[in-house]
Amino acid sequence: MTPDMIEIEIKDLAFNGKAIGNLESGKVIFLDRGLPGEKVLAEVVQSRPRYDVGRVHDIIVKSDLRVPPVCSHFGSCGGCTWQDLAYSQQIEFKRKQVAGCIEHIGGLDDVKLLDVIGSAERFHYRNKMEFSFHTAEDGGFTLGLHRRGRFDEVFDLEKCFLHGETADRIVHWVRDFVKQEGIPVYDVKEHTGFIRFLVIRATRRTGEIMVNIVTNYGEIPSWQKLMQGIRDNFPEVTTLVHNQNGQKSNIATGEIERVIFGLGYIEEKLFNSTFRIRANSFFQTNTTQTETLYRAGFDMLNPTRQDRVLDLYCGTGSIGILLAPHVREVIGVELVEDAVNAARENAILNEVKNINFYQGFVKDFLKTEIATKEPFDAIIIDPPRAGLHPKALKQILSIRPPKILYISCNPATFARDAKKLVESGYKLPAIKPIDMFPHTMHVELVGVFYDEKVPS
Ligand SMILES: C[S@@+](CC[C@H](N)C(=O)[O-])C[C@H]1O[C@@H](n2cnc3c(N)ncnc32)[C@H](O)[C@@H]1O
Structure with a gap:
């Protein structure tokens, strides 16, 4: 020692x-x-x-x-945190995490915390993975995932147990292709170079695969060769798209998109509905557990045929489209234009007519006549990790629907917002946590708030 x-x-x-x-x-x-x-x-x-x-x-x-971790990258990879911990214990710690937030941040002591619904699939559950290209000190590059705790280090991925086996092979092939063709890799610090991300989306129910190459501005050198190589080596890839992102913010989405082959989208099934997913729009990453999450939310919400429902942060519209046949009307609100377009497309695809989508910031939409003129029976909130914008929360409180279904991917911001809702007279009887991401520390949860001033 x-x-x-x-x-x-x-x-x-x-x-x-x-x-x-x-x-x-x-x-x-x-x-x-x-x-x-x-x-x-x-x-x-x-x-x-x-x-x-x-x-x-x-x-x-x-x-x-x-327990022995299955992945050789475990420990140094930023993806999995708890692969060495028995799954039953991962679930226990996630429950504790939610309990801690509810108590310490929310100050809510009379909420029933239900058991975490675990994931039946422990591995290969992700339908989307983002791999980063990163310049190396020796002049070469790496393509893979970030090292644990390091935003500035990416290791060459050999194999990942969270996605399917084809995705591993695509990573290897694209890495070799970029090397052989001498395509310059984007340097995050200098803002120079070209190729930035490889994003692979593989649906679980329909077996379709989208490969998305995200680069700095410009055409992919030898893109015809890339197209032929993907086609020849991966017949299971149904579409290849190229997205250009010339912004400094290092995110795997594009401002300019070009479909190199295929339809430019893939389709996934949730329950009996079909959802079209495009490169730049949000779709829940664990298909099977998304059904568990939505079912838990819908059971708690218990909607009626007369309900007029507002679906805030609606992404590609999946929650509203699944709910619409069971209620009078749904209005969805989403910031990303591509996602709103996909949501409209998805409503048509599923022959859902009593739904409309609006693009914009939730906080701005909530001030419009559509939000304030006719009352809503329920508001669904499914925000990003940051939770509700204070202005959005204030406006929801002034609209004051009888029920609010809150779906959260961050127990801390949920607890912060829940505190405000409860202080204003809403009651939160129970919270149901759901594990969408085994081996990571992430946990989702759902809860319905009832306005105590409305007679039930
Ligand atoms: C957690 S996702 C939920 C998507 C959807 N409800 C689902 O289940 O697939 C959050 C969504 O909110 C959108 N978003 C983020 N900030 C927003 C804002 N300020 N106003 C409107 N939408 C926003 C994101 O683009 C993303 O699609």
Whole structure:
């Protein structure tokens, strides 16, 4: 044991996936690995006034909860945090995470926290993966996923257990193609170079695959060769698209899109409905668990045929389109133009006529006549991780629907918003967490708020 190594017992797991222990002084230390009950040998790498950050060098006493990870990248990859933890325990920690947010951020003590609905599929559950191209110091490049905790490091992916096997082969093939053709890789710091992302979307129910190459402005050099290579090697790829993103923000969406072959979209099934997914529009990433999530939400909402429903942050319209046959009318609101177009297309595709979509910021839409003139019986909220914009929350409170179904991918912002809704007189009887992403620290949840001032 080197002098600066210390023995620490792991007490708990933090929401960001770190392990928590205490130094001899009692000061909290966050560690990069370790499971509750384990004893580890670690060094302090950062000291802050209220806590330290440490790196584990060895696990001296192993927990019974530990299972062998299946992936060779586990530990260094930023994707999975808990592949070495028994799934039943992952679920338990996710429940604790929700409970902690509800108590400490929401201050809500009379909400019933239901058991987490686990995912039947533990691996290969993702229908979308984004791989980054990254310039390497030796002048070469890598194509894969980010290293754990490093936005500025990408490792060459060999195999990922969260998506299908074809996606692995596509990653390898595209990496070799870019190397052979000498296509310059985009440099995030310098804002130079060309190729930025490889995005693969593979539907679970229809077996369609979309390959999307995201680049800086310009034509892909030797794109005909790329097209032929994908066609020859991956007959299961149904469409290849090229998106150009010349903005500094390093996101895998494009301002200019070109369909190289196929229809430019893929179609996925949710229950008995079909959803068209385009490269730049949101679609839930775990198809099977999306049905679980929506079913849990609809069961809690318990809509009636007379209901007029507002579906905020509607993406490609899946929630509203599935709900519309069971209610009087649905209005969907979404910021991204491509998603709104896809939502309209999806409504036609599914012959749903009592739904309309509006493009724009939720906070702006809620001020319009469409939102304020005729009352809504229910509002559905499914925001990004940041939760509700304060102005949107204020306007929802002034519209004051009898029921609000809140679907959240972030228990912390949910708890913050729930606090405000409850303070204004809404009641939240129960929360149901759903695990959409096994082996990661993410957890979704649904809950319905009832206006206590409306007689039931
Ligand atoms: C978590 S997704 C939910 C999508 C959809 N409800 C579903 O289940 O597929 C959040 C959506 O909100 C959209 N969005 C983000 N900020 C927004 C805003 N301020 N106003 C309107 N839509 C927004 C995103 O583009 C994304 O499609």
